[in-house]
Amino acid sequence: MTLTSFICTACGTEYTPSETPPPACLICDDERQYVPPSGQGWTTLDRLQRSHMPTFRDEHGLLGIGMSPAFAIGQRALLVRTPDGNILWDCISLVSDVTLELIRGIGGLKAIALSHPHYYTTMVAWSRAFGGIPVHLHAADREWVMRRDDYIAFWDGDTKEIAPGVTLIRAGGHYPGGTVLHWAAGGPDGGGALLSGDILQVAADRKHLGFMRSYPNFIPLGAAAVRAIRDRVAPYRFGSVYGAFWNAVVAQDGKAQVEKAVDRHIAWLDRPAD
Numbered sequence: 001m002t003l004t005s006f007i008c009t010a011c012g013t014e015y016t017p018s019e020t021p022p023p024a025c026l027i028c029d030d031e032r033q034y035v036p037p038s039g040q041g042w043t044t045l046d047r048l049q050r051s052h053m054p055t056f057r058d059e060h061g062l063l064g065i066g067m068s069p070a071f072a073i074g075q076r077a078l079l080v081r082t083p084d085g086n087i088l089w090d091c092i093s094l095v096s097d098v099t100l101e102l103i104r105g106i107g108g109l110k111a112i113a114l115s116h117p118h119y120y121t122t123m124v125a126w127s128r129a130f131g132g133i134p135v136h137l138h139a140a141d142r143e144w145v146m147r148r149d150d151y152i153a154f155w156d157g158d159t160k161e162i163a164p165g166v167t168l169i170r171a172g173g174h175y176p177g178g179t180v181l182h183w184a185a186g187g188p189d190g191g192g193a194l195l196s197g198d199i200l201q202v203a204a205d206r207k208h209l210g211f212m213r214s215y216p217n218f219i220p221l222g223a224a225a226v227r228a229i230r231d232r233v234a235p236y237r238f239g240s241v242y243g244a245f246w247n248a249v250v251a252q253d254g255k256a257q258v259e260k261a262v263d264r265h266i267a268w269l270d271r272p273a274d
């Protein structure tokens with residue numbers, strides 16, 4: 001009996017090893033994602049290593065790690081390099097030898113932290129490749145872990161410091177456990193960085209931030225949820241906001257842009273019909 005860890009081609013999530021592909025992807029069946037018109041598809045890490053290649057680029061001072069051609073949701077991961085070790089923020093499905101070699105060459109990885117289930121992907125394979133480092137996930141999203149592993153470190157509450165000056169903040173919104181990472185010494189000018197995944201979605205103009213329960217299915221968030229996101233990041237100083245996709249970086253005045261975006265979101269919710 002051969003067991004295979006199947007990976008959903010629509011969201012990139014790797015499942016607990018099984019003989020045959022799971023009957024459906026629970027993450028894609030949820031109202032925040034979707035099954036493509038072509039139907040549910042599956043691949044494996046072994047196949048991805050042959051069909052795709054890793055891509056690397058400097059994203060305003062952080063190392064971005066993506067895939068070519070684009071795969072599943074299309075996010076890129078970010079490597080946070082601190083004097084106390086490197087942290088991988090969010091994951092991509094492709095774990096390749098060249099990526100591991102490159103990361104090991106710059107000090108390896110000490111921990112992995114994830115914003116929300118859409119980027120859990122092959123987090124277990126990433127952890128194991130670095131000797132079983134902790135994968136920090138907010139416990140409120142526990143039900144969305146499709147491959148359980150001893151290295152997954154669930155955290156509770158609203159904040160958790162995972163390294164000096166590196167704090168996970170539960171912002172909620174898109175998912176109850178929706179997490180952002182604050183890096184006090186991060187950003188191009190060292191003025192602090194907020195790594196936001198799509199919990200605060202950096203818009204195409206790289207100034208505005210969007211807040212939704214579902215981006216592909218256009219399910220909005222109400223005023224209370226958006227105010228809570230603002231209040232939870234308010235105690236932290238940051239100049240830049242790093243979203244989930246290539247180029248999605250608010251490079252300056254990030255904190256003021258978050259305030260503005262929250263005000264604008266709420267103003268439109270309250271706006272009378274034209």
Ligand SMILES: [Zn+2]
Nearest residue numbers: 008011025028
């Ligand atoms: Zn899926």
Ligand SMILES: [Zn+2]
Nearest residue numbers: 116118174198
């Ligand atoms: Zn998402």
